[in-house]
Amino acid sequence: MATIDINADSFEQTITDNEIVLVDFWADWCGPCKRFAPIYDTASEQHGEITFAKLDTDANQALSGQLGIEGIPTLMAFREGVLVFNQAGALPGPALQQVIDAVKGLDMEQVHKQVADLQAEHGDHEHQ
DSSP: OOOOOOHHHHHHHHHSSSSEEEEEEOOTTTTHHHHHHHHHHHHHHHHTTTTTEEEETTTTTTHHHHHTTTSSSSEEEEEEEEEEEESSSEEEEEEHHHHHHHHHTTOOHHHHHHHHHHHHHHHHHOOO
């Protein structure tokens, strides 16, 4: 599957509707983003089971700010709705492949348990 363009409106649904979603945060004026794009597109063709999304940070500044995007390109990976990878900088093809393999290899039961534990920790402080 080729890459899809998403925006602030479709971001949440894209992440919740698909098991594994990679999001490339980019902008038109960003040289490294332009160099990363063909690498990202090639990976999207090789991994049809993964959703490869692109989000233009200029057009979606509020969302980019909420997500803490400070440098672009930034690559985020979500699995089962959980952010499992977040890194700024253009990755070479082999490094992107390593990220994909790592995300596919995650024990999601363990990840969900860690998320639940963290939420329980933070939730307790809010209600006191």
